Amino acid sequence: MSFDHLKDWIGREEEHLDVATAAPLAGLAATLDHLDPPWRAGEIPPLGHWLYFLPKAAQREIAEDGHPHRGGFLPPVPLPRRMWAGSQLEFVAPIRTGEALRRRSTIGDVQHKSGRSGEMVFVKVLHEVSTEAGLAIREVHDIVYREAPKPGEAPPPSEPSPDAVWRRPMVPDPVLLFRYSAITFNGHRIHYDRKYCEEVEGYPGLIVHGPLTATLLVDLFLRENPGARVTAYRFRARRPLFDVHPFTLCGSPRVGGATLWALDHTGQIAMSAELEAA
Numbered sequence: 001m002s003f004d005h006l007k008d009w010i011g012r013e014e015e016h017l018d019v020a021t022a023a024p025l026a027g028l029a030a031t032l033d034h035l036d037p038p039w040r041a042g043e044i045p046p047l048g049h050w051l052y053f054l055p056k057a058a059q060r061e062i063a064e065d066g067h068p069h070r071g072g073f074l075p076p077v078p079l080p081r082r083m084w085a086g087s088q089l090e091f092v093a094p095i096r097t098g099e100a101l102r103r104r105s106t107i108g109d110v111q112h113k114s115g116r117s118g119e120m121v122f123v124k125v126l127h128e129v130s131t132e133a134g135l136a137i138r139e140v141h142d143i144v145y146r147e148a149p150k151p152g153e154a155p156p157p158s159e160p161s162p163d164a165v166w167r168r169p170m171v172p173d174p175v176l177l178f179r180y181s182a183i184t185f186n187g188h189r190i191h192y193d194r195k196y197c198e199e200v201e202g203y204p205g206l207i208v209h210g211p212l213t214a215t216l217l218v219d220l221f222l223r224e225n226p227g228a229r230v231t232a233y234r235f236r237a238r239r240p241l242f243d244v245h246p247f248t249l250c251g252s253p254r255v256g257g258a259t260l261w262a263l264d265h266t267g268q269i270a271m272s273a274e275l276e277a278a
């Protein structure tokens with residue numbers, strides 16, 4: 001299978017406007033189990049910008065996986081299973097609640113790779129979120145498309161995990177996953193349609209959203225450091241987490257920030273992250 005034509009999408013751009021309203025933040029605080037979230041007053045918390053610029057595709061434009069059909073802004077990758085592979089973010093300036101927002105997105109790269117788990121295509125999307133005062137967030141989002149499942153497929157093992165100073169057990173029940181899908185208006189069926197997950201994508205349960213795990217890891221840091229200003233964050237999703245098992249959020253402080261990771265129920269690293277704070 002050739003993927004060369006997908007390179008034509010590199011450089012494609014789109015722009016969206018929104019307003020950093022307070023209502024979705026109340027939903028995020030509730031989903032993260034906070035009565036009084038440890039965020040800086042009057043500002044969007046780190047990763048809170050994912051609650052804005054929600055996908056607007058009409059129902060008729062939705063594909064089998066619950067995302068819009070590919071071939072518009074995102075390239076028409078002919079591999080069926082889409083996942084959030086990771087992101088690298090710089091929080092350049094705060095966004096205050098109520099501010100007008102603009103997001104310019106560009107396809108930065110499209111790469112075919114053969115990994116331990118089979119054929120994959122990585123699409124790199126660069127986002128720049130600005131307020132009237134200028135650039136607020138620079139983000140690189142890595143999307144991975146995987147081939148169809150093979151019988152007996154299992155994720156490759158991770159490297160050993162370090163000792164954690166902070167630990168928080170999580171039960172990723174379907175209500176948590178539903179509430180995060182709802183506040184991010186994410187129609188991806190892998191997060192709520194168990195039959196689709198098992199029978200079409202070959203996974204053993206509903207998949208925990210990569211952005212939810214990334215947000216829970218930042219939340220672990222903020223619970224320990226209320227009001228801290230996060231200046232940069234990068235994470236990599238290494239193994240999927242499923243709703244059929246608990247997982248553990250872990251972290252250790254270091255000079256200038258923290259190292260954070262999520263362990264699945266077998267003790268393997270499912271997500272690893274580095275956070276910088278001022």
Ligand SMILES: CC(C)(COP(=O)(O)OP(=O)(O)OC[C@H]1O[C@@H](n2cnc3c(N)ncnc32)[C@H](O)[C@@H]1OP(=O)(O)O)[C@@H](O)C(=O)NCCC(=O)NCCSC(=O)C[C@](C)(O)C(=O)O
Pocket residue numbers: 082083084085086113114115116117118120122142144146155156186188207208209210211236237238239240241
């Ligand atoms: C990503 C998978 C398939 C790689 O699978 P693998 O382990 O087989 O890969 P590998 O053999 O370790 O590496 C192969 C190549 O890929 C690269 N690579 C490897 N991993 C990454 C990464 N994360 N980010 C960027 N690059 C990566 C790696 O560097 C290497 O490149 P090289 O050949 O040039 O050396 C595997 O690690 C995996 O399954 N991770 C878990 C993904 C996951 O659970 N995501 C969250 C849930 S999906 C989601 O939230 C969806 C949402 C919100 O609805 C939505 O659609 O946006």
